[in-house]
Amino acid sequence: xxxxxxxxxxxxxxxxxxxxxxxxxxxxxxxxxxxxxxxxxxxxxxxxxxxxxxxxxxxxxxxxxxxxxxxxxxxxxxxxxxxxxxxxxxxxxxxxxxxxxxxxxxxxxxxxxxxxxxxxxxxxxxxxxxxxxxxxxxxxxxxxxxxxxxxxxxxxxxxxxxxxxxxxxxxxxxxxxxxxxxxxxxxxxxxxxxxxxxxxxxxxxxxxxxxxxxxxxxxxxxxxxxxxxxxxxxxxxxxxxxxxxxxxxxxxxxxxxxxxxxxxxxxxxxx
Numbered sequence: 001x002x003x004x005x006x007x008x009x010x011x012x013x014x015x016x017x018x019x020x021x022x023x024x025x026x027x028x029x030x031x032x033x034x035x036x037x038x039x040x041x042x043x044x045x046x047x048x049x050x051x052x053x054x055x056x057x058x059x060x061x062x063x064x065x066x067x068x069x070x071x072x073x074x075x076x077x078x079x080x081x082x083x084x085x086x087x088x089x090x091x092x093x094x095x096x097x098x099x100x101x102x103x104x105x106x107x108x109x110x111x112x113x114x115x116x117x118x119x120x121x122x123x124x125x126x127x128x129x130x131x132x133x134x135x136x137x138x139x140x141x142x143x144x145x146x147x148x149x150x151x152x153x154x155x156x157x158x159x160x161x162x163x164x165x166x167x168x169x170x171x172x173x174x175x176x177x178x179x180x181x182x183x184x185x186x187x188x189x190x191x192x193x194x195x196x197x198x199x200x201x202x203x204x205x206x207x208x209x210x211x212x213x214x215x216x217x218x219x220x221x222x223x224x225x226x227x228x229x230x231x232x233x234x235x236x237x238x239x240x241x242x243x244x245x246x247x248x249x250x251x252x253x254x255x256x257x258x259x260x261x262x263x264x265x266x267x268x269x270x271x
Contacts, residue, residue, distance in 0.1 A: 189205040
């Protein structure tokens with residue numbers, strides 16, 4: 001099969017630069033486009049140079065329609081507004097759209113889902129193998145432990161992260177909710193402060209820490225009578241998310257339209 005021609009969205013950001021480097025090192029993939037916001041000061045810069053590589057002749061541009069003409073897929077770790085703007089173009093062009101953007105709303109998710117009858121979308125709150133296996137374990141633990149075990153999700157990220165809880169924390173909370181057979185939207189406790197009263201039975205709690213350069217630490221705590229079970233994952237470098245996204249893109253090439261997850265990519269079934 002010919003090399004998969006990929007566009008890196010948010011190519012001037014930390015994840016975008018990481019993706020550009022990784023693609024350059026990966027057999028079967030190549031960068032053909034570097035997308036940035038229309039207001040970015042990096043427009044016109046060489047994507048290779050920004051990624052710490054020799055110049056590759058790919059200039060950062062805000063014109064996704066033009067650069068997608070000769071592309072097969074787009075790797076999208078940007079912000080919700082940008083991702084939603086990219087959805088229609090990616091679907092129209094027939095691109096594999098790998099979405100790693102976090103902070104997406106329910107309405108954003110609905111927009112993404114609306115194109116999957118004609119487009120291939122791989123979407124996950126976290127692209128790492130370890131985190132997706134963790135989610136499967138969380139779901140199984142939540143299903144196996146009785147309701148006397150309270151569920152708390154704790155996450156920590158670098159000081160520049162703008163959304164909370166993280167997409168991964170919400171993904172883990174959703175896994176716990178599915179294991180319990182409840183709706184996360186109505187059983188979620190966030191931002192405790194002041195005189196909160198007793199913990200409500202059945203809630204899944206979230207706590208978010210920010211500081212330093214932490215790439216992403218996540219723990220799910222099952223706190224029962226006289227014992228606690230803690231399932232954790234610690235990311236040491238954002239390159240692991242880039243590896244997962246690229247794996248997802250290569251896996252999705254040639255697949256039929258649909259909304260896929262990293263569970264599909266990695267072949268992780270129910271535990």
